[in-house]
Amino acid sequence: MVRSLLECARVVDVQEQHHLDWSWHGHNPGCGFVSISLEEHRMSVERLSRSLWGAWDGANATWPLPEQALLQPFWDYLRQSHASTLRSPLFPVLLSVSTYLVLVLLYTTLDLLAPTWPSIRRYQLHPERTVTWSNVGNTLALTTYNHLLYIFPAAVAQWLWRPPVPLPHHAPSLTSFLLGIAGCTVLFDFQYFVWHLLHHRIAWLYATFHAVHHQYRQTFSLVTQYLSAWELISVGLWTTVDPLLLNCHCLTTWAFMVFNVWVSAEDHCGYDFPWAMHRLVPFGLWGGAPRHDVHHTQPGTNFAPFFTHWDWLAGTASAPVKFCNNNDHNSLKENGLGSDKGD
Ligand SMILES: [Zn+2]
Ligand SMILES: [Zn+2]
Numbered sequence: 001m002v003r004s005l006l007e008c009a010r011v012v013d014v015q016e017q018h019h020l021d022w023s024w025h026g027h028n029p030g031c032g033f034v035s036i037s038l039e040e041h042r043m044s045v046e047r048l049s050r051s052l053w054g055a056w057d058g059a060n061a062t063w064p065l066p067e068q069a070l071l072q073p074f075w076d077y078l079r080q081s082h083a084s085t086l087r088s089p090l091f092p093v094l095l096s097v098s099t100y101l102v103l104v105l106l107y108t109t110l111d112l113l114a115p116t117w118p119s120i121r122r123y124q125l126h127p128e129r130t131v132t133w134s135n136v137g138n139t140l141a142l143t144t145y146n147h148l149l150y151i152f153p154a155a156v157a158q159w160l161w162r163p164p165v166p167l168p169h170h171a172p173s174l175t176s177f178l179l180g181i182a183g184c185t186v187l188f189d190f191q192y193f194v195w196h197l198l199h200h201r202i203a204w205l206y207a208t209f210h211a212v213h214h215q216y217r218q219t220f221s222l223v224t225q226y227l228s229a230w231e232l233i234s235v236g237l238w239t240t241v242d243p244l245l246l247n248c249h250c251l252t253t254w255a256f257m258v259f260n261v262w263v264s265a266e267d268h269c270g271y272d273f274p275w276a277m278h279r280l281v282p283f284g285l286w287g288g289a290p291r292h293d294v295h296h297t298q299p300g301t302n303f304a305p306f307f308t309h310w311d312w313l314a315g316t317a318s319a320p321v322k323f324c325n326n327n328d329h330n331s332l333k334e335n336g337l338g339s340d341k342g343d
Pocket of ligand 1: 223268
């Protein structure tokens with residue numbers, strides 16, 4: 001009995017020293033009352049390891065952490081009420097496309113109201129520039145063409161050849177959910193930064209694939225997907241693959257897709273709203289609409305889509321100038337920046 005207690009104490013000591021070790025090999029069943037404290041200890045170790053590991057392995061996190069319970073009711077509702085929709089390989093495509101359409105509808109309505117509504121115009125990066133019906137028609141035409149020719153066939157192919165997506169029983173923990181979205185966004189930001197830099201530095205790549213996006217020096221929401229097929233496919237591929245690389249839960253994956261469309265549209269929306277991401281993320285780490293607007297007027301700068309660190313490191317960062325009053329508008333026109341396609 002004494003020997004057994006000593007063995008138990010030694011196991012506790014080892015676990016204390018290696019409390020971040022993921023694997024636990026079970027407790028000694030012959031320890032009597034000591035086995036109760038051992039069991040508690042095992043639970044606390046396992047809870048800690050799962051909370052850390054669950055951040056990166058949301059699909060497999062099963063421990064009922066309090067923060068995990070936050071998303072579980074919502075996930076249960078989705079699984080019980082919309083399982084067939086969620087399991088369809090078409091669902092991620094429909095989610096991305098419908099999010100994009102809702103956002104551009106919202107921003108385009110603001111664009112069309114802005115000339116007569118000062119309360120909207122005051123948030124525009126370039127209030128002197130008007131988004132015309134011609135701008136809307138041209139960008140919408142290419143967006144529709146790309147969707148019919150590339151997105152729709154890719155979605156149908158997925159529908160035909162991919163098996164229905166399995167829905168795990170457990171929701172991701174809140175930490176896993178948020179870190180998954182953040183991780184995918186950081187990864188996507190780096191991938192697009194490299195792609196974007198290469199497509200500006202190599203003349204053939206720029207002329208063949210990226211120049212189309214720069215036909216508009218004035219950004220407005222529909223410019224977001226005014227892209228060549230190659231750029232659209234590249235962006236779509238990273239959005240699909242990055243959550244798989246980080247082993248994200250499907251709820252995290254879908255949230256990342258929505259977030260990615262949201263911040264991409266915000267980059268091009270042409271507004272500097274108080275709730276914009278670059279105002280919410282501290283230390284100037286997020287570029288947002290003002291910095292991407294600079295990229296469209298000075299195409300040799302600000303290649304990263306979201307964060308600012310890669311441009312700082314590469315020496316390609318360019319801070320935006322505030323365009324909030326008529327003096328700024330006049331200086332803008334004097335600098336010849338008022339000539340956009342379709343104006
Ligand atoms: Zn752009
Ligand atoms: Zn560019």
